[in-house]
Amino acid sequence: MGARLPVLAAALWWGSLSAIGFVAVPLLFAHLPTSAMAGNVAARLFEAQTYISIACCALLLVVSKKKHAEKPEEWAQAAMVFVIAGLLLALLVQYGVAPRIVARQNLRLWHGAGSAMYALQWLCALRVLWSTARS
Template sequence: MKQRAALLAAALWWGSLTAIGFLVVPMLFAHLATPAMAGQMAARLFTAQSWVSVGCVLVLLLATTRRDAGPGASAPPGLMFLLAGLLLALLLEYGVAPRIVARENLRLWHGVGSGMYLLQWLCAGAFLWRLGRPRG
């Protein structure tokens, strides 16, 4: 049961990052009347995505950590991807997004944010890949 919950959470994390970042937001800029309108909606979507990411990572941490593991037990496989993805989501939401919304050095912060989003997407994908591989 925990394995299925973890796989579902990992798929939701990676899939939502993919859909928002690579499909929905580009469509906003292509189809809304002004870039300002698209930017405002994109900011809301990225905030929602940050919280989806946090929730998925928390579920993954709970589902992949063994309760009966003693002090000498090893960390769950892929823990570094989970923690890096969580850190990136929080840094995007609280460090980068406010600067983009304030239009503070927009080119720099948009580039930093895009790079961090891509890194989070890679962390989620690597964890999903690792979790989905056959055991045995």
């Protein structure tokens, strides 16, 4: 189980980003009566996604090096920069961009920035999943 834990964490991280960002949130905007209602629910889903990202990244950081080992696990050598980048992107979106979107400040700019950061986080998670699955 210990050897597969990084794969499971990376798969949960990438899969939850995919499900929420590319399935659930678009469905909200397609089926709820107003975009304001959809936006409120979407904000809560993205917040939950941030907590999933934090947990998965923290777990990946913890298991990246075995106790008393001199160097990180093989998968971690290639993936650690993407784990940290993905974690930082999740935090930036949740605590830097999302409050401005909710406050409806310059929506085009902040929504575009948040979408780009979410897509970059998705790519980071995919790269980590790829690295963990190969080892």
